[in-house]
Amino acid sequence: MYDKGKIITGLIVFVGLITFPIWYGFGSAGHLPNPEKPKNAKECVEAVDYMRTSHMQLLNEWRDDIVRSGGTRAGITHDGTEYIRSLQKGCMKCHTNKAKFCDECHTYTAVKPYCWDCHIQPKEAN
Amino acid sequence: MDNSRRKFLKLAGVSAIAGIAAPAAFNSLLKGEAFASGGGSGHGEDKAPTGKRYGFVVDVQKFAADKDLAQRCINACHTTHNVPDFGKDNKKDEIKWIWTETFGHAFPDHSQYKKNTQLVDLPIMTFCNHCDNPPCVRACPTKATFKNADGMVLMDFHRCIGCRFCMAACPYGARSFNWRNPAVKNEDGSYKYIRRPNLDFPTRMRGVVEKCNMCAERLAEGKQPACVDACRPTDGIIFGDLNDPNSEVSKVLREKFTIQRKPALGTKPSIFYII
Secondary structure, X not given: OOOHXXXXXXXXXXHHHHOHHHHHOXXXXXXXXXXXXXXXXXXXXXXXXXXXXXXXXXXXXXXXXXXXXXXXXXXXXXXXXXXXXXXXXXXXXHOOOOOOOHHHHHHHOOOOOXXXXXXXXXXXXX | OHHHHHHHHHHHHHHHHHHHHHHHHHHHHHHOOOOOOOOOOOOOXXXXXXXXXXXXXXXXXXXXXXXXXXXXXXXXXXXXXXXXXXXXXXXXXXXXOEXXXXXXXXXXXOOOOOOOHHHHOOOEEEEOOOOOOOHHHHHOOOOOEEEOOOOOXXXXXXXXXXXXXXXXXXXXXXXXXXXXXOOOEOOOOOEOOOOOOOOOOOOOOOOOEEOOOOOHHHHOOOOOOHHHXXXXXXXXXXXXXXXXXXXXXXXXXXXXXXXXXXXXXXXXXXXXXXX
């Protein structure tokens, strides 16, 4: 067997490099998204868990109901707070900062919703 | 012998075709389908659809009296809906929801022959007719264009794939295609082509078709369409339920002589013009 030393050293270096991401971040969960919650509101239109997993379905339902079925634009939460079923006029009235709320998770999960191609985000402070 | 058999087969074939086709042709002639559907008739002769049916009455004389009125209507509509303005140099990219036409272009099936110049030069406000029988809805493969229960022909921009069949189908040219991105921004974050953006209404993206939406979002809030409001205090454009006998439009339609655009096509437009 020729060049035994070189090959084995090379293999060790190769395996080390390829597994670098695993042991580099070992023991830490990395940077987790931390969306900024609105200060002027305590509850959302649905439970937090539901909003976290299904806000996109909710938005689709609102859109189809209002645009196509002539559904009502006003909604009411369990606690009796009235809101407008609209991304621009509803959601973004509380979540006023898209960068610190929406983008925080969307960037983390590499999701690129095309909502903002048309819908106007509120003016941000930055 | 061969010759006579061939003759017999020819004759049999021809009579078979005639036998199948004739009743259908007669039926369509009897129904008057040969001249579009219901040739020459507007709302009056045919049975009007039931339920709410929103429509407009445009008083052309009010626009003749106030030369500025048309522009005010256009500005009101276009600012409300973030309609981009690409400037006069880019006419082919123009997006229009409401615009003016000459009498001859708006009513090509009416005679222009020896008509008085005041009429021929009149600016006619034109916008989506929200037809009872909209050809664009039939042409749309994704159902992005649809007619809702109140007789409004609406667009779901989320569904539009930009095939432009609706533009080809619309006999009134009421639709515009976004060849460019209307929401391009300047370096300072302001919109390049939207002068005064309405932050409560979305813009569109490149590659979708758009048109007048009868201010569905304003009607939902109990307001009148933006162009109707812009005409105040004159009643240049009157809006209301055509099927409600007590609505303002119904009263005007009962009293005044009105015409519609291209009634012979049978699309039954919901805009009536007092000439």
